[in-house]
Structures are given as C-alpha cells and as structure tokens.
Amino acid sequence: MPVSQSSLRGVVIAFIAYAVFAFSDASVKLIDGAIPAYQVAFAGAVFGLVILPLIKAREDSWLDIVRTSNRTLWLLRFACGAIGSIASIITFTKLPMAEAFCLLFLLPSFVTILSVIFLKEDVRWQRWTAVIVGFIGVLIVLRPGFRELSVGHLAGAIGGLSAAIAIVILRGMGPTEKRMSLYGAGLLGVLVVSGLLMLSNIAIPTPMQWVFIASYGILGSAGNALLMTAARMAPANLVAPPQYSQMIWAILFGYFIFDDTIDLPMAGGIALIVFSGLLTLMRERKRGTPLPSAVVSPDAQASLATAEPEPDTRG
Template sequence: MSPTHSPLRGVLVAFAAYAVFAFSDASIKILHGAIPSYQVAFIGSIFGLVVLPVIKARDDSWLDIVQTSNRILWALRFVCGATGAIASIIAFTKLPMAEAFCLLFLLPSFVTILSVIFLKEDVRWQRWTAVVVGFIGVMIVLRPGFRELSAGHLAAAIGGLSAAVSIVILRAMGPAEKRISLYGAGLLGTLIVSGLLMLSDIAVPTPREWLFMASYGILGATGNVLLMTAARFAPANLVAPPQYSQMIWAIVFGYLIFDDTIDLPMAAGIVLIICSGLLTLARERKRGTPLPAAVVSVDNQAPVSATAELAEANFDGVEHPAE
C-alpha cells in the first residue's frame, strides 16, 4: 500500500479533524454572544487565509482566487460563504450544540432536493427515503407546537441550506474550476461581508474573549488542513462518515460545560438524522459524478459542508477504488 493511500490513517485523521472542529464550535459557544456573530466570522475568515497556500496548486496564480469560468455561480458561492458562516455562528451561540448540529446535519437532504431542482438529477427512492427520514428526525428534535422555536433554529437551517447551495454550485461548475477559486469565493465572501457589517458595531473583546476567538479561528483552520490531509490518505467515502462523531463531542461538551440535556425524543431524532446522512452518503458513492477537487469549508462552524464536498471527490481529484 502506498503512503498516499492508507485508509486507516485517513479515517483516524478525519476523526481528529472533526474533533478539532467541535472544539472550535465550543469556543464560539463559550463566548455566549458577547461578540457580534459577524465580528467572530471576520476573525475566523482571517485565520482561513492560512489554508490558501495548502490549497494553491503549483500552476495556480494568486489571482486565480478571484478568477472563474462562471462569475454568477462564483458570486453566489461568495454570498453563501458569508451567509453560512454568520448563520452557523448564531446557531451555536443560541442553541445547545447537539441541537445546532441536528439542523446542520440536514445538509445532505438539502443537497438532494436542490440537485433535483437545479441540476435535474435523477434521484431514486433510496435517496428520497433518506430525505424523509432526516426531516422526520428534525421534527422529533424540534417538536414544533410543543416547544418554542428561536432565531437559533432558523439560523442553523439557513447555515445548512447555504452550505448545500455551495455544494450544488460545485457540481454545476464541474471539475475544471480551480480549487483555489472555489475556496476563495467563500473566504472572500465571509471576509468582506462580515467586515462591512462590523463597521457599524465593533465590540472590544476582553483578553478572555480574544483567547476563545483565536481558538475558534486557529482550530477551524487546523481542522480544514487535517480534513484535506485525510482525503489524501483515504477514499472520500471513508473520510465522510466520521463527521457524525461531532455529535458525540457536542453531547459531551453540552453536559460538561454548558449544562445541556438531551431527552429521549431528541436522542431518537438525532439517530434518525445521522442514519439519513449516512444513507445519503452511501448512495452518493455510487453516482460517479465528475466534480472539482475537494474544497474545504471556509465556514469553520459548519464543517459538515466540507465533508459533503469531500464525499464527492478526493483532494487530489483522483478516484480511489472502494475498499
């Protein structure tokens, strides 16, 4: 086995990446909304710049960050990057971590629906079943009519939908689009939009708040690099499922740090959502759709979006044989 194809190593690195992302998410929640979400997103996008040298191919120029074969889709990814980053930060600020992940894990279902509408994909009953199961799980977790829903729930749904739109854009643009351009669109979107929003209301962080914002940004960037490394070692279909280990971290952090509790209906809903996502990933593996080389998520609070892209194509753009 070549050193560039070690499935066990890739899976272990993927687990480490999602653990790092979970700690990044926890850093945001610890702030308790003391810093505006767009200011936190701006700090995160600054740290996202450190990933650019890793993404840049030898024959790429730095101007390729803003060059594209389809300006409209590039601009849409620009908007989705900013929207997803800010929305997911709001979600993790206002919701228990496990509940926020429940809604963000609807991403595969959103991708399926959007692919049918905009890409005219032929989706068979297995994937529709996964979509239905996922939404049933969300209804069990949220229990509308029996509990009050908040802006955090809406933000989490918007975060997942924004990431789904980004993935559909990747499919529409095809494998010819450069990875640095795709990543740059989301990064610049978050940097510019959140930077402009900051101008009207800039909070002065305390040393403690700086510590956790730095933790958020540094860990998010580290998680992205680890995720790309995992995709070098293992097939994408093996790198994707460990994303659901984040739910374990969310439950642990919620119990130990944030005094969150999970009742039986929520636990049942979480199981259904995870099953829905795994079923969708299993079906996606068989489609063989040509896509761009994997692009990590510029939104450190929604690493599931990175995973979904990795589930479609490997970091080096070469399909590895299924294990």
C-alpha cells in the same frame, strides 16, 4: 504505502479533524453572544487565509482566487460563504450544541433536493427516503408546537441550506474550476460581508473572549488542514462519514460544559438524522458524485477538502 493502510490513516485523521471542528464550535458557544456573529466570522476567515498555500497548486496563480469560469455561480458561492458562516455561529450561540448539529446535519438532504431542482439529477427512492427520514428526525428534535422555536433554529436551517447550495455550486461548476477559485469565493465572501458589517459596530473583546475567538479561528483552520490531509490519503466516501462523530463531541460538551440535557425523543431524532445522512452518503458513493464533507467549519469551506468537482454520474 498500501492503499488500505493509507485509507485507514486518512479515516483516523478525518475523525481528528471533525473533533477539532467540534472544539472550534464549542469556542464560539463559550463567547456566548458577547461578540457579534459577523465579527467572530471575520476572525475565522482571517485564520482561513492560512490554508491558501495548502490549496494552491504549482501551476496556480494567486489571482485564481478571484478568477472563475462562471462569475454568477462564483458570486453565489461568495454570498453562501458569508451567510453560512454567520448563520452557523448564531446557531451555536443560541442553541445547545447537539440541537445545532441536528439542524446543520440536514446538509445532505438539502443537497439532494437542490440537486434535483437545479442539476436535474436522477434521484431514486432510496435517497428520497433518506431525506424524509432526516426531516422526521428534525421534527422529533424540535417538536414545533410543543417547544418554542428561536432565531437559533432559523439560523441553523439557513446555515445548512447555504452549505448545501455551496455543494451544488461545486458540482455545477464542473471539473475545470480551480480549487483556489472555489475556496476563495467563500472565504472572500465572509471577509467582505463580515468586514462591512463590522464598520457599524465593533465590540472590543475581553482577554478571555480573545482566547475563544483565536481558538475558533485557529482550530477551524487546523481542522480544514487535517481534512485536506485525510482526503489525500483516503477516498471521499471514507472521509465524509466521520463527520457524524461531531454529535458525540456535542453531547459531551453539552453535558460537561454547557449543562445541556438530551431527552429520549431528542435522542431518537438525532439517531434518525444521523441515519439519514449516512444513507445519503452511501447512495452518493454508489452514484460516484462528489460528497459533502464537514457540516460546519469557520470558513464554510471544509467541503472542498474531500469533494473535488467531478462530472455528474446519473443512475
């Protein structure tokens, strides 16, 4: 198959994958906080186990899920998986979908900042400009001092930061770390932490809530599978940008299902945030570094679908 045709199919599949993620996020919002976030996260992680056979290479062992060359970073990714998953669920529960994505789309900016601090990456003025534009966009959307901020806004920032830390860990652990280990760290983090939290309080879902929980988990796993398929057909720099199509779904869901409204300042802020993210991805492409992919997914592992650990390329 010609490369161009394969890449086009990969991009189309990526758009479908991000649409599936958006439907999964809408399922969380439809639960409307009636079920604790950690219980929903646990269900999503259980469905995430379905993806393991797709990640496992022939030479891999199932024990590679817990094996690692750097236990400290593995445990940090373990913690980020749990925190990011629970925080993102709280974000979509408490905030309008478009506003939730605005905060979670700060992921590329967080990655840039953390890469400078911990990986000592050489970041030029173009990437710093993208970071500043992104934060200006968030300030326009949130308008602190003019609007009351909630726990949902805090959770959104924590979710984006946790995902960014996971991406930086992915880069820092290098090309020798197996995908089974990287995926297993985040997935086990959600299962263990959410499972422990569930011991103190387990809510019994209604039949309709079971449908939404199942939709969240099944669609999230399907989105990850589609994203990995897209990554095998097209390079990461083509698969990553379609993530911003999630904002279109968020606006549509918000308008037709959740009665959300978007005023002119918020629309402008959204545009700046999307521009910031795309500018960052363009700079990452030129530098040849692994790209962050899906901003949010039930198991917080979609970044593994399009970002293989690679040696850092400075410049």
